[in-house]
Amino acid sequence: MVGGPRRRHTTLPGPSPATQALTGSPTVTTSPSEEAFRDLMAAFASGVTVVTSRAGEQDGGMTVSAFFSVTLDPAMVVVSLALSADTTPLVERSGSxxxxxxxxxxxxxxxxxxxxxxxxxxxxxxxLERGMGGVPLLQGTLGTLECRTEAKVPVGDHYLFLGRVVTVHGGRPGKPLVYWDRDYWGLRESTGRLGAPGALREGAP
Ligand SMILES: Cc1cc2nc3c(=O)[nH]c(=O)nc-3n(C[C@H](O)[C@H](O)[C@H](O)COP(=O)(O)O)c2cc1C
Structure with missing residues (x-):
């Protein structure tokens, strides 16, 4: 996660990019500072996941918004995990x-x-339920993907883990938890579905 809560924007004056996106007052930054990057990422909404793993007898889990599906066939996803997180070495050791x-x-x-x-x-x-290799599966979620690590790519202070989806656990129907503008949001006040259902689905994972 880049647009996260660890360090708040303090130096740039004016409305945040999330607010600018709503009010239409743009700023241009040609040599991006960390703040400008973080602030713009904060304007980008994401879902929220918890990545869990188990190595030996040790369980671990961490909140992760840097998650996306890569391909449908084969079913592959990527998560970006900080090297400093306690869960990361468990993912490395277990390979799942x-x-x-x-x-x-x-x-x-x-x-x-x-x-x-x-x-x-x-x-x-x-x-909890337990999956492959005893990995903890949280209950009451939208669902859970169990993955086997196919590749690990170091990028700065994170690893990207490319995971092949080996099991899909359907969960409870509902709406996703959303992270946007450094806070949690629900979709209850949504302006509604935009566009025809499925119009953009072709070819998209
Ligand atoms: C909404 C949200 C999203 C987050 N996304 C990520 C992420 O994508 N990658 C990451 O490494 N940390 C992310 N974090 C931070 C980790 O959850 C946090 O560092 C956690 O304490 C790591 O736990 P661990 O050390 O027990 O593994 C996120 C935090 C929040 C609140």
Whole structure:
């Protein structure tokens, strides 16, 4: 995640890019500062997942918004995990991970799994199922993808993990938890569906 909450924009005056996108007052930055990059990324909405893994007897899980599907055939996804996260070495060692797609009612889970607390505390009181290799699968989500790592690409202080989807667990129907403008949002106040259903689907994963 780039547009995240760790460091808030403090130096650029004026409205945030998220607000600019709504009000239409543009700024141009030709040599992008970290702030400009972060701020624009904050204007881009994403869903929220929790990536879980297990290596040996150790469970781990972390909130991840840097997730996307790459191809349908074969079914492949990418997650971007910080080298500093405790979950990352578990994904490296086990060669597998699960991506749990959060529903909008699961904001508390996102906050919990984004916290730098011991993994035991993250899973405390949660009812879990276990997947391949014992990977923890969160319950009450939109669904979970179990993945086997096919490639690991170091990029700066993150690894990109390319995962082949080996199992799709359907979850509860519902709306996704959305992260935008450095905060959580639901779609209840949505302006509605834009465009004909399926109009843009051809060829898109
Ligand atoms: C909404 C949100 C999205 C996040 N997305 C990512 C991400 O895509 N990649 C990442 O490395 N960290 C991301 N984080 C930060 C991690 O969840 C956080 O560093 C976590 O404490 C790591 O847990 P761990 O050290 O127990 O593995 C995100 C945090 C939030 C709140």
């Amino acid at each position: 991970f699960a991506v749990n797609l959060l529903r909008e009612e699961q904001r508390e889970l996102s906050i919990r799994f984004a916290d730098r607390i011991p993994p035991e505390q993250k899973f405390e009181g949660l009812s």
